[in-house]
Amino acid sequence: MKEQLAEAFNNLIDKLKGWFNTIIEYLPNFVLAILVLITAYFIAKYVNKATKKIVDKKVQDESVSGMISRITAVIVVLAGLFLALGIMNLNQALTSLLAGAGVAGLAIGLALQGTLSNTISGIILSFRKKIQIGNWVETNGFSGEVMDINMKDFTLKEADNNIVVIPNKKILENPLKNYSLxxxxxxxxxxxxxxxxxxxxxxxxxxxxxxxxxxxxxxxxxxxxxxxxxxxxxxxxxxxxxxxxxxxxxxxxxxxxxxxxxxxxxxxxGINIPFPIRTLKFDNELAFNNPVEFEKISKN
Structure with a gap:
């Protein structure tokens, strides 16, 4: 019994030594990976602000500019994460992560196909100079002033003050007449x-x-x-x-x-603007005195 405990203790010591040696061996790479992640985080914050300033000059919708700047920041962070995993020689984990992300992205894309289509369409519409908030446009059978272009829909206010909300996808797929151009x-x-x-x-x-x-x-x-x-x-x-x-x-x-x-x-x-007139003219006289004729007319 004592011998088994001593063997188990020795195996534990060997494992701990192996882990300690591995930590010592990979410690520089681990520190470098942490530095890469921290650097990527601060770069992402800077890119987020810079992108928002640039997009705000071309897009009036706050939600669109905010989303674009956040997507840019996330891309920078993901790039830093992949680089850190590569530094730590976790290539297999990196491959699994990419595969999982691809499958998850495909599933989400199929589930939210309509929503993503409207979102992408909203981003495209926000960058179109020929469609701006305040323009008077006609599209999809509706005509009115453009009140809002956001991530989901396109909002018009018609002449009778009614609000019409049209999915962004419909705006890109159908002709649009802009009277304000x-x-x-x-x-x-x-x-x-x-x-x-x-x-x-x-x-x-x-x-x-x-x-x-x-x-x-x-x-x-x-x-x-x-x-x-x-x-x-x-x-x-x-x-x-x-x-x-x-x-x-x-x-x-x-x-x-x-x-x-x-x-x-x-x-x-004294110029006449006539309206349609229909004149009915009867050339024949009805012989109401004739009993036979009167009976025929009555039956008809």
Whole structure:
């Protein structure tokens, strides 16, 4: 019994000596690895702040800039961790860590495919100079002012003050019309005048009214005027002109003002704007005095 205890004690001493020798052998590498991790941590903090300052100049959304800066910091820390593991000759652990990270990343990516798609789309939209907060845009069947671009969705405020939230993925996959990229918008007015009207007078009067109403239209010749068709009750025309505007609300206000002034001018000059009229004419007289005919009509 004593011999077994002595043998076990000797084995323990040998193990401890082996561990101690290993620690002494790898102590410089361990210290160097710790220094690498500490250095990577401080570099990550600096990179985080520097990246945030750079991104803030191009992206207005705080959440997007914060996420990008944090991702950059995490990459720096992971690089330091891998370097430290390599210094300590833990190549097998490093390989296992990379494999595990790859499998976990694939599983998370499949589980959060929609969320990650919207997140990446939000980052892309935040860097697009042609889409900024405050722009008036039209996309996915909605039109309004861009109120927010974050990591999940794209927020619009329509002209009726309703808020529309659209997933970022939908914005990238569908066409988007940005009215704020240009300082001019074209107003279209379609109307009709009676067949008895002097068409040349209608054209010149309409152009003069538009030129007097809007400062952006310097002269009547700048107004485009085209007769388009012989309608059922009127001769129809299309009038269009340019105004200084960056939103659909300004365009609608200008169109409303133009319609009011054109109507006033037409009323003053006696120009008729007809509305559809249907005339029913009966050429035959119904013979109600004939009992046979009256009976047929009653049955029908």
């Amino acid at each position: 240009t300082t001019k918008m074209r107003v279209f007015i379609e109307c009709g005048v009676g067949y008895e009207s002097d068409l040349e007078k209608v054209e010149s009067l309409t152009k003069e009214v538009i030129a007097k109403t809007f400062d952006q239209v310097e002269k009547p010749e700048d107004v485009e005027f085209y007769y388009t068709e012989f309608g059922n009750s009127s001769i129809n025309y299309l009038c269009r002109f340019w105004i200084d505007a960056e939103s659909m609300l300004e365009k609608l206000r200008a169109k409303t003002k133009a319609i009011i002034e054109i109507k006033k001018a037409y009323d003053k000059e």
